[in-house]
Protein backbone atom coordinates (compact mmCIF):
# COMPACT_ATOMS: atom_id res chain seq x y z
CA UNK A 381 0.00 0.00 0.00
CA UNK A 382 1.18 3.50 -0.77
CA UNK A 383 0.81 5.70 2.28
CA UNK A 384 2.02 8.92 0.71
CA UNK A 385 -0.63 11.17 -0.84
CA UNK A 386 -0.97 11.51 -4.61
CA UNK A 387 -2.05 15.07 -5.43
CA UNK A 388 -3.39 16.15 -8.83
CA UNK A 389 -2.02 19.56 -9.75
CA UNK A 390 -4.79 20.28 -12.22
CA UNK A 391 -6.54 22.60 -9.77
CA UNK A 392 -3.45 24.80 -9.45
CA UNK A 393 -3.81 25.79 -13.10
CA UNK A 394 -7.49 26.70 -12.73
CA UNK A 395 -8.60 30.32 -13.26
CA UNK A 396 -10.84 29.78 -10.24
CA UNK A 397 -9.15 30.81 -6.99
CA UNK A 398 -11.22 28.37 -4.92
CA UNK A 399 -9.93 25.47 -6.98
CA UNK A 400 -6.36 26.64 -6.68
CA UNK A 401 -6.85 27.08 -2.97
CA UNK A 402 -8.27 23.56 -2.60
CA UNK A 403 -5.22 21.99 -4.27
CA UNK A 404 -2.93 24.24 -2.25
CA UNK A 405 -4.58 22.98 0.93
CA UNK A 406 -3.89 19.37 -0.10
CA UNK A 407 -0.25 20.22 -0.74
CA UNK A 408 -0.03 22.06 2.56
CA UNK A 409 -1.44 19.13 4.50
CA UNK A 410 1.14 16.79 3.01
CA UNK A 411 3.96 19.26 3.71
CA UNK A 412 2.96 19.54 7.36
CA UNK A 413 2.29 15.83 7.93
CA UNK A 414 5.10 14.03 6.17
CA UNK A 415 6.89 16.42 3.82
CA UNK A 416 6.53 13.95 0.92
CA UNK A 417 3.82 13.65 -1.72
CA UNK A 418 3.34 12.58 -5.32
CA UNK A 419 2.15 14.98 -8.00
CA UNK A 420 0.05 13.82 -10.94
CA UNK A 421 -1.38 15.97 -13.76
CA UNK A 422 1.87 17.89 -13.49
CA UNK A 423 1.93 18.99 -17.13
CA UNK A 424 5.32 17.53 -18.16
CA UNK A 425 4.79 15.42 -21.28
CA UNK A 426 5.37 11.67 -20.87
CA UNK A 427 7.96 11.65 -23.71
CA UNK A 428 10.03 14.21 -21.83
CA UNK A 429 9.87 12.13 -18.64
CA UNK A 430 10.83 8.93 -20.45
CA UNK A 431 13.46 10.69 -22.56
CA UNK A 432 15.46 11.78 -19.53
CA UNK A 433 15.97 8.13 -18.52
CA UNK A 434 17.39 7.41 -21.99
CA UNK A 435 19.80 10.30 -21.51
CA UNK A 436 20.83 8.90 -18.13
CA UNK A 437 21.48 5.44 -19.59
CA UNK A 438 23.57 6.87 -22.40
CA UNK A 439 25.60 8.90 -19.95
CA UNK A 440 26.37 6.17 -17.43
CA UNK A 441 27.33 3.77 -20.25
CA UNK A 442 30.23 6.02 -21.25
CA UNK A 443 33.70 4.67 -20.44
CA UNK A 444 34.81 5.44 -16.87
CA UNK A 445 37.64 7.60 -18.16
CA UNK A 446 35.27 9.81 -20.08
CA UNK A 447 33.01 10.18 -17.07
CA UNK A 448 36.01 11.09 -14.91
CA UNK A 449 36.90 13.91 -17.28
CA UNK A 450 33.62 15.48 -16.16
CA UNK A 451 34.26 14.77 -12.46
CA UNK A 452 32.51 16.94 -9.87
CA UNK A 453 35.95 17.25 -8.27
CA UNK A 454 36.87 19.51 -11.19
CA UNK A 455 33.88 21.79 -10.64
CA UNK A 456 33.72 24.37 -7.85
CA UNK A 457 30.00 24.66 -8.56
CA UNK A 458 28.56 21.22 -7.73
CA UNK A 459 28.35 20.04 -11.34
CA UNK A 460 29.50 16.90 -13.06
CA UNK A 461 30.06 13.23 -12.41
CA UNK A 462 30.11 11.52 -9.00
CA UNK A 463 31.64 8.04 -9.21
CA UNK A 464 30.40 4.96 -7.38
CA UNK A 465 31.14 5.21 -3.64
CA UNK A 466 32.37 8.82 -3.94
CA UNK A 467 29.58 10.34 -1.88
CA UNK A 468 28.15 9.78 1.58
CA UNK A 469 24.78 11.38 2.17
CA UNK A 470 24.96 10.00 5.68
CA UNK A 471 28.62 10.51 6.64
CA UNK A 472 28.32 8.22 9.67
CA UNK A 473 27.08 5.29 7.61
CA UNK A 474 29.55 4.96 4.75
CA UNK A 475 29.74 5.37 1.01
CA UNK A 476 26.66 5.34 -1.20
CA UNK A 477 26.38 2.62 -3.87
CA UNK A 478 25.39 4.93 -6.69
CA UNK A 479 26.84 7.05 -9.43
CA UNK A 480 25.43 10.44 -10.30
CA UNK A 481 25.68 13.31 -12.75
CA UNK A 482 24.76 16.90 -11.83
CA UNK A 483 23.69 19.66 -14.17
CA UNK A 484 23.14 23.16 -12.80
CA UNK A 485 21.42 26.23 -14.18
CA UNK A 486 23.24 26.65 -17.48
CA UNK A 487 25.54 29.65 -17.82
CA UNK A 488 27.92 30.58 -20.64
CA UNK A 489 31.61 30.86 -19.79
CA UNK A 490 31.54 34.63 -20.29
CA UNK A 491 28.53 35.31 -18.04
CA UNK A 492 29.47 38.07 -15.55
CA UNK A 493 28.60 35.84 -12.55
CA UNK A 494 30.77 33.04 -13.94
CA UNK A 495 33.66 35.42 -14.60
CA UNK A 496 33.67 36.69 -11.00
CA UNK A 497 33.37 33.15 -9.61
CA UNK A 498 30.01 33.65 -7.92
CA UNK A 499 29.14 30.47 -5.98
CA UNK A 500 26.83 28.05 -7.85
CA UNK A 501 27.13 30.10 -11.03
CA UNK A 502 29.37 27.87 -13.11
CA UNK A 503 29.46 26.14 -16.45
CA UNK A 504 28.17 22.61 -16.92
CA UNK A 505 30.04 19.60 -18.26
CA UNK A 506 28.39 18.02 -21.29
CA UNK A 507 28.97 14.48 -22.51
CA UNK A 508 29.87 14.15 -26.20
CA UNK A 509 26.50 12.62 -27.16
CA UNK A 510 24.45 14.18 -29.91
CA UNK A 511 21.28 15.85 -28.69
CA UNK A 512 22.12 15.17 -25.06
CA UNK A 513 22.57 18.74 -23.90
CA UNK A 514 19.36 19.94 -25.54
CA UNK A 515 17.40 17.03 -24.06
CA UNK A 516 18.75 17.57 -20.55
CA UNK A 517 18.12 21.33 -20.68
CA UNK A 518 14.59 20.70 -21.92
CA UNK A 519 13.86 18.46 -18.94
CA UNK A 520 15.51 21.01 -16.62
CA UNK A 521 13.28 23.80 -17.94
CA UNK A 522 10.13 21.70 -17.53
CA UNK A 523 11.02 20.86 -13.92
CA UNK A 524 11.75 24.50 -13.14
CA UNK A 525 8.30 25.55 -14.41
CA UNK A 526 6.70 22.77 -12.39
CA UNK A 527 8.65 23.88 -9.32
CA UNK A 528 7.41 27.44 -9.77
CA UNK A 529 3.82 26.18 -10.01
CA UNK A 530 4.13 24.12 -6.85
CA UNK A 531 5.52 27.18 -5.05
CA UNK A 532 2.33 29.05 -6.02
CA UNK A 533 0.44 26.33 -4.21
CA UNK A 534 2.69 26.67 -1.15
CA UNK A 535 2.14 30.45 -1.04
CA UNK A 536 -1.63 30.05 -1.15
CA UNK A 537 -1.53 27.39 1.53
CA UNK A 538 0.67 29.56 3.76
CA UNK A 539 -1.73 32.51 3.46
CA UNK A 540 0.80 34.56 1.49
CA UNK A 541 0.28 36.37 -1.81
CA UNK A 542 0.11 33.66 -4.47
CA UNK A 543 3.27 34.92 -6.15
CA UNK A 544 5.28 35.34 -2.93
CA UNK A 545 8.09 33.01 -4.04
CA UNK A 546 8.11 33.98 -7.73
CA UNK A 547 10.50 36.99 -7.43
CA UNK A 548 12.97 34.56 -5.79
CA UNK A 549 12.66 32.01 -8.59
CA UNK A 550 14.02 34.09 -11.46
CA UNK A 551 17.26 32.16 -12.01
CA UNK A 552 17.34 29.88 -9.02
CA UNK A 553 20.07 27.55 -7.89
CA UNK A 554 18.81 24.22 -9.18
CA UNK A 555 20.42 20.87 -9.89
CA UNK A 556 19.25 18.16 -12.22
CA UNK A 557 20.82 14.97 -10.90
CA UNK A 558 20.71 11.68 -12.75
CA UNK A 559 21.34 8.67 -10.53
CA UNK A 560 22.24 5.06 -11.23
CA UNK A 561 22.22 2.41 -8.50
CA UNK A 562 23.95 -0.80 -9.60
CA UNK A 563 22.31 -4.12 -8.69
CA UNK A 564 23.32 -5.44 -5.30
CA UNK A 565 23.36 -9.09 -4.27
CA UNK A 566 25.02 -8.53 -0.89
CA UNK A 567 22.46 -9.66 1.70
CA UNK A 568 24.44 -7.82 4.39
CA UNK A 569 24.33 -4.43 2.68
CA UNK A 570 23.19 -1.54 4.90
CA UNK A 571 19.49 -0.67 4.78
CA UNK A 572 20.50 2.65 3.24
CA UNK A 573 23.33 1.31 1.08
CA UNK A 574 22.06 3.00 -2.10
CA UNK A 575 21.78 6.47 -0.58
CA UNK A 576 22.45 7.08 3.11
CA UNK A 577 19.64 8.45 5.26
CA UNK A 578 19.46 12.21 4.68
CA UNK A 579 17.23 15.21 4.22
CA UNK A 580 17.41 17.30 1.06
CA UNK A 581 18.89 20.78 1.38
CA UNK A 582 16.85 23.06 -0.83
CA UNK A 583 13.22 24.09 -1.17
CA UNK A 584 11.76 21.14 -3.03
CA UNK A 585 12.91 18.04 -4.86
CA UNK A 586 11.01 16.67 -7.87
CA UNK A 587 11.99 13.05 -8.38
CA UNK A 588 11.30 10.71 -11.30
CA UNK A 589 11.72 6.98 -10.61
CA UNK A 590 11.94 4.03 -12.98
CA UNK A 591 9.82 1.37 -11.28
CA UNK A 592 12.61 -0.45 -9.42
CA UNK A 593 11.91 -0.20 -5.69
CA UNK A 594 14.36 1.47 -3.32
CA UNK A 595 13.22 4.82 -1.91
CA UNK A 596 11.96 4.87 1.66
CA UNK A 597 10.69 7.75 3.79
CA UNK A 598 10.75 8.01 7.60
CA UNK A 599 7.40 8.96 9.09
CA UNK A 600 7.16 11.17 12.16
CA UNK A 601 6.47 8.02 14.17
CA UNK A 602 9.79 6.64 12.99
CA UNK A 603 8.50 3.95 10.61
CA UNK A 604 10.12 3.52 7.21
CA UNK A 605 7.48 3.81 4.47
CA UNK A 606 8.12 2.62 0.93
CA UNK A 607 7.75 5.30 -1.71
CA UNK A 608 6.89 3.08 -4.68
CA UNK A 609 6.92 4.21 -8.29
CA UNK A 610 3.58 5.74 -9.31
CA UNK A 611 3.27 5.76 -13.11
CA UNK A 612 2.92 9.26 -14.49
CA UNK A 613 3.64 10.95 -11.16
CA UNK A 614 6.70 12.54 -9.55
CA UNK A 615 7.70 12.13 -5.93
CA UNK A 616 8.13 15.56 -4.34
CA UNK A 617 9.61 16.42 -1.00
CA UNK A 618 10.35 19.48 1.06
CA UNK A 619 13.99 20.34 1.70
CA UNK A 620 15.65 21.94 4.73
CA UNK A 621 15.72 25.44 3.24
CA UNK A 622 11.94 25.61 2.88
CA UNK A 623 11.47 24.06 6.31
CA UNK A 624 13.62 26.87 7.71
CA UNK A 625 11.84 29.54 5.67
CA UNK A 626 8.43 28.33 6.92
CA UNK A 627 9.71 28.32 10.53
CA UNK A 628 9.30 24.52 10.61
CA UNK A 629 5.69 24.58 9.35
CA UNK A 630 6.66 22.35 6.43
CA UNK A 631 8.77 19.29 7.17
CA UNK A 632 11.95 18.16 5.51
CA UNK A 633 11.80 14.42 6.08
CA UNK A 634 14.66 11.90 6.25
CA UNK A 635 14.73 9.36 3.45
CA UNK A 636 17.07 6.69 2.12
CA UNK A 637 17.55 4.36 -0.81
CA UNK A 638 18.07 0.64 -0.35
CA UNK A 639 20.60 -0.99 -2.63
CA UNK A 640 18.29 -2.40 -5.32
CA UNK A 641 18.24 -6.00 -6.52
CA UNK A 642 18.04 -4.80 -10.11
CA UNK A 643 19.79 -1.81 -11.61
CA UNK A 644 17.82 1.31 -10.69
CA UNK A 645 17.73 4.78 -12.23
CA UNK A 646 16.20 7.91 -10.81
CA UNK A 647 16.32 11.57 -11.80
CA UNK A 648 16.12 14.24 -9.11
CA UNK A 649 15.58 17.94 -9.65
CA UNK A 650 16.66 19.89 -6.59
CA UNK A 651 15.17 23.38 -6.59
CA UNK A 652 16.40 26.14 -4.33
CA UNK A 653 15.74 29.82 -4.95
CA UNK A 654 17.86 32.65 -6.37
CA UNK A 655 21.29 32.71 -4.74
CA UNK A 656 20.84 36.16 -3.15
CA UNK A 657 17.28 35.54 -1.96
CA UNK A 658 17.07 36.01 1.79
CA UNK A 659 15.50 33.06 3.56
CA UNK A 660 13.83 34.71 6.54
CA UNK A 661 11.08 32.92 8.50
CA UNK A 662 9.68 36.30 9.56
CA UNK A 663 8.52 36.89 5.98
CA UNK A 664 6.55 33.65 5.82
CA UNK A 665 5.36 33.40 9.43
CA UNK A 666 5.23 37.04 10.64
CA UNK A 667 3.17 36.16 13.71
CA UNK A 668 5.54 33.53 15.08
CA UNK A 669 8.80 33.87 16.98
CA UNK A 670 11.44 33.09 14.32
CA UNK A 671 13.44 29.94 15.02
CA UNK A 672 16.16 30.85 12.51
CA UNK A 673 18.25 33.83 11.50
CA UNK A 674 17.90 35.20 7.98
CA UNK A 675 20.46 33.75 5.56
CA UNK A 676 20.91 33.92 1.81
CA UNK A 677 20.04 30.80 -0.14
CA UNK A 678 23.58 30.60 -1.47
CA UNK A 679 25.23 30.74 1.97
CA UNK A 680 22.82 28.20 3.36
CA UNK A 681 23.37 25.71 0.57
CA UNK A 682 27.13 26.15 0.56
CA UNK A 683 27.20 25.26 4.26
CA UNK A 684 25.18 22.11 3.71
CA UNK A 685 27.17 20.88 0.70
CA UNK A 686 30.48 21.47 2.44
CA UNK A 687 29.30 19.23 5.26
CA UNK A 688 28.35 16.45 2.80
CA UNK A 689 31.77 16.46 1.18
CA UNK A 690 33.67 16.95 4.46
CA UNK A 691 35.28 13.50 4.35
CA UNK A 692 37.05 14.38 1.12
CA UNK A 693 39.04 17.24 2.51
CA UNK A 694 42.63 16.47 3.36
Ligand SMILES: O=C(O)CCC(=O)C(=O)O
Pocket residue numbers: 559575580587589594595635636637646648
Ligand atom coordinates in the same frame (compact mmCIF):
# COMPACT_ATOMS: atom_id res chain seq x y z
O1 LIG B 1 17.01 7.86 -5.94
C1 LIG B 1 16.09 8.16 -5.20
O2 LIG B 1 15.00 7.58 -5.24
C2 LIG B 1 16.22 9.28 -4.19
C3 LIG B 1 17.56 9.96 -4.21
C4 LIG B 1 17.69 11.02 -3.17
O3 LIG B 1 17.03 11.03 -2.18
C5 LIG B 1 18.66 12.13 -3.36
O4 LIG B 1 19.49 12.04 -4.27
O5 LIG B 1 18.59 13.11 -2.61
Ligand SMILES: [Fe+2]
Pocket residue numbers: 578579580585635
Ligand atom coordinates in the same frame (compact mmCIF):
# COMPACT_ATOMS: atom_id res chain seq x y z
FE1 LIG C 1 17.16 12.98 -1.18
